[in-house]
Amino acid sequence: MAGETPPAQPPPGPPPRPLLWRWRRNPLRRRTDVFQAWLGLGLLLAVLAAAPVATVLVADAARRHYEDTARHQALTRYETTATLTRDAPRHPEPGSDEEKKTRYPGEVRFVTREGRTRTTRTEVPPGLPAGDEVRVWVTADGEATDPPLTREQVRSRSMGWALLAAVGVALAGAAAHALAVLALRRRNLADWATAWAETAPRWTTPT
Template sequence: MALWRMRTLRRNGLRRRTDVIRAWAGIVLLLVVPAVAPVAALLAGDAAMRHYEDTARHQRETRYQATATLTRDAPRHPEPGSEEEKETRYPVEVRFTTREGRTRTTRAEVRPGLPAGSKIRIWVGADGEATGPPMSREQIRSRGMGWGLLAAIGVALGGAAAHAATVLALHRRNLAAWDAAWAETAPRWTTPT
């Protein structure tokens, strides 16, 4: 494809101006997209990391751990002792005491098979409901990298869309030129003699 573009840039009796524009647009995009994509990835990843670090800081300030007691038995897993059981959690009603000394009831995710009365540690949010722990460094890094990757992909897709739009516009221009040329030539071909 690059060789075709280079041949398009050489002098040629059939070369149109739109062919040259299309070739240069492709070359420019081929140079710009790989240069801009890493910069966009770094900027987006850094912005996302700062956002998620602020979110994690807020979570650490507003969440705390409390000891909760199961009010009923947690369901048993259909396959006791399996690897799946180790990962599975069931929502069960638990009772705990807030920092202010009030007794609250909420639902928390617990391991299968825990009997009523079992003590577990839960994270409690500012609203007094059970919630997850604050984001970890790995979660922050993973989300930042994800946004960086999306930014790089967005630049590549934007470059592809810009190229497609350029090609489409040039193709329409060629068709319009061909229509105009045919409108000028057609009477000579279709006039009865």
């Protein structure tokens, strides 16, 4: 219909711009551009400041947790000698490096500290015949379990959580920046539509 204002079209994509263009004065720079520049800088500084703090705090908390776990495991687990009740499966590549690392589940029998005979399942090297003795870690209930955490395991797990904390802070900063940029883009498009609604009638003539 004559006299109707055509719908606003989004502005064309920006041409390549020099680095730090938002910091330079120019007639096309918007207040949202300046705000985005300061926001990006602020988030970067916040991430750089928070990441080391989060890393240290998480690493310390994880270390204390795993040290407590290791102490509890040392008090509630013990190593004993057990006898294999059945032949362990043979590895398809005898004598290989893979065979040395492979373990198969096997049934073993052992005597607890209380003098009771118990049977449980644990991981044993391949090819062992029934009657061979193996060393196993068991709980106070007589169940096979893993040995207590070592210092190296405590250290590596603590460092793993510290790394996750640092990455988490960085991802949080990146997500906050992405959401802010999206909001600013919507604001810019809304301002563009408003400006077009005021300008388009001057360019349209009744037919």
